[in-house]
Amino acid sequence: MAEIRNCPECNEFFNYTGLREVCHKCAQKEEDLYQVVYRFLRKRENRAANVERIEEATGVKKDLLFKWVRKGRLHPALFPNLGYPCDNCGHLTTTGKLCEKCQNELKSDLRTFDAATEFRENVAQRDKGTYLADRKKR
Incomplete structure (x- = not known):
């Protein structure tokens, strides 16, 4: 059963079903940022980029990168300098x-x-x- 929560990013109300921690609008923004990061990392010269370099080049915050690595969306086997604290x-x-x-x-x-x-x-x-x-x- 869904419950109403505030989105931690934009503070809007949304139905929390356990699938996402943020509202639909913020989830879409995260997905767009993920695509930017993934396109950056797919280039051969960027595959060995560390978290600081990815943050600098794409503008995506470290916490979001750590979240994607923790959830398995960005695999350290493919991108060896990625990880989370x-x-x-x-x-x-x-x-x-x-x-x-x-x-x-x-x-x-x-x-x-x-x-x-x-x-x-x-x-x-x-x-x-x-x-x-x-x-x-x-």
Whole structure:
């Protein structure tokens, strides 16, 4: 079921159905901008352009370029210098929400946490046993 929302670009009301985050008019403008960017990138000399170069040449904002890469409209396999910022450090990545460096750091932290948890459990198990105290003190 559709709900009425304000378009984040032009602040007009539109029926949000889950397909688009903006109104029809702004979606059409985005599509026109996408075509400009795609035509720019299809030229052989521009295929290796980075985000800053594309923004400079076409006038399209970085956020919109990042959105298209994230949604798979612009493929980093075809255009190798494209990506979107890592949610943790801001370094450009092409898959997921975290770059490879942040993923590796997170995996390392999780392994360390798991090892510490296992160590604490082993210590607790070992200390759980009963000890008989020697009643005769010397």
